[in-house]
Amino acid sequence: MLRVRGLKVYYGRIQAVKGVSFHLHEGETIAFIGPNGAGKSSLLMALSGVVKREGEITLEGRNISHLGPYELVKEGIIQVPEGRQIFSGLTVEENLLLGGFNKRRERGWVKKTMDWIWSLFPPLEERKKQLAGSLSGGEQQMLALGRALMGDPRILLLDEPSLGLAPIIVDEIYSTLRKLRKDRSLSVVLVEQNAPLALDFAHRAYVMESGTIILSGETDMLKSDDTVLDVYLGRAGGDFFE
Ligand SMILES: Nc1ncnc2c1ncn2[C@@H]1O[C@H](COP(=O)(O)OP(=O)(O)O)[C@@H](O)[C@H]1O
Ligand SMILES: [Mg+2]
Numbered sequence: 001m002l003r004v005r006g007l008k009v010y011y012g013r014i015q016a017v018k019g020v021s022f023h024l025h026e027g028e029t030i031a032f033i034g035p036n037g038a039g040k041s042s043l044l045m046a047l048s049g050v051v052k053r054e055g056e057i058t059l060e061g062r063n064i065s066h067l068g069p070y071e072l073v074k075e076g077i078i079q080v081p082e083g084r085q086i087f088s089g090l091t092v093e094e095n096l097l098l099g100g101f102n103k104r105r106e107r108g109w110v111k112k113t114m115d116w117i118w119s120l121f122p123p124l125e126e127r128k129k130q131l132a133g134s135l136s137g138g139e140q141q142m143l144a145l146g147r148a149l150m151g152d153p154r155i156l157l158l159d160e161p162s163l164g165l166a167p168i169i170v171d172e173i174y175s176t177l178r179k180l181r182k183d184r185s186l187s188v189v190l191v192e193q194n195a196p197l198a199l200d201f202a203h204r205a206y207v208m209e210s211g212t213i214i215l216s217g218e219t220d221m222l223k224s225d226d227t228v229l230d231v232y233l234g235r236a237g238g239d240f241f242e
Contacts, residue, residue, distance in 0.1 A: 009046050078153035120149075195228070
């Protein structure tokens with residue numbers, strides 16, 4: 001569905017992504033794991049067009065390398081950024097409306113989708129008139145996800161959805177994500193520092209270090225890979241999968 005070749009991202013003279021290639025099948029979830037500073041967020045932002053990039057990106061065989069952020073949203077490539085980045089001075093409802101901006105001309109879409117999001121995340125409906133900045137971390141993550149869903153994603157780009165959240169909330173977010181990708185047959189590109197979580201959730205994963213992919217494969221295979229076990233799961237991490 002999505003094919004990326006030789007993706008590069010520069011910040012001035014710093015090269016954050018150094019010619020990375022990968023693909024994503026329809027309905028598949030791939031994960032990028034790796035340490036802080038590996039270039040994972042830069043890669044995701046390059047896919048959503050919010051940072052300048054080099055390289056070739058094709059969507060179902062069409063070259064979309066030249067598209068900007070708004071056009072990519074219209075193609076259904078929609079990002080949930082790291083740290084949520086919701087508009088804290090706007091209400092929950094207003095945040096969702098902004099997420100549906102690209103669909104505003106489609107009759108009934110906004111209302112129908114918002115109702116669906118309320119059913120997905122009941123705490124958000126209770127707080128719809130509240131300022132987004134007053135929500136808890138978990139609720140803000142739900143809102144960031146809801147806002148992305150309002151734009152009708154086909155490929156959802158998730159940047160560290162577990163970051164800074166209590167384990168029980170992380171479980172909740174991930175079980176919602178599982179349900180979502182199944183019900184909506186979403187394709188997902190996930191970035192996670194929490195390797196056990198990512199390897200459980202994704203079908204395939206790419207391990208990144210200093211802007212390059214050093215290892216990739218089916219997550220079931222990576223879970224027993226020596227490098228992954230030592231570096232990312234600290235050996236004891238093996239217990240996560242028992
Ligand atoms: N806006 C920026 N300006 C300059 N350097 C940046 C910027 N954002 C990220 N970097 C650098 O790019 C590299 C990759 O960062 P990032 O993509 O955030 O990695 P990750 O998400 O894997 O932690 C790091 O060396 C980081 O310091
Ligand atoms: Mg990051």
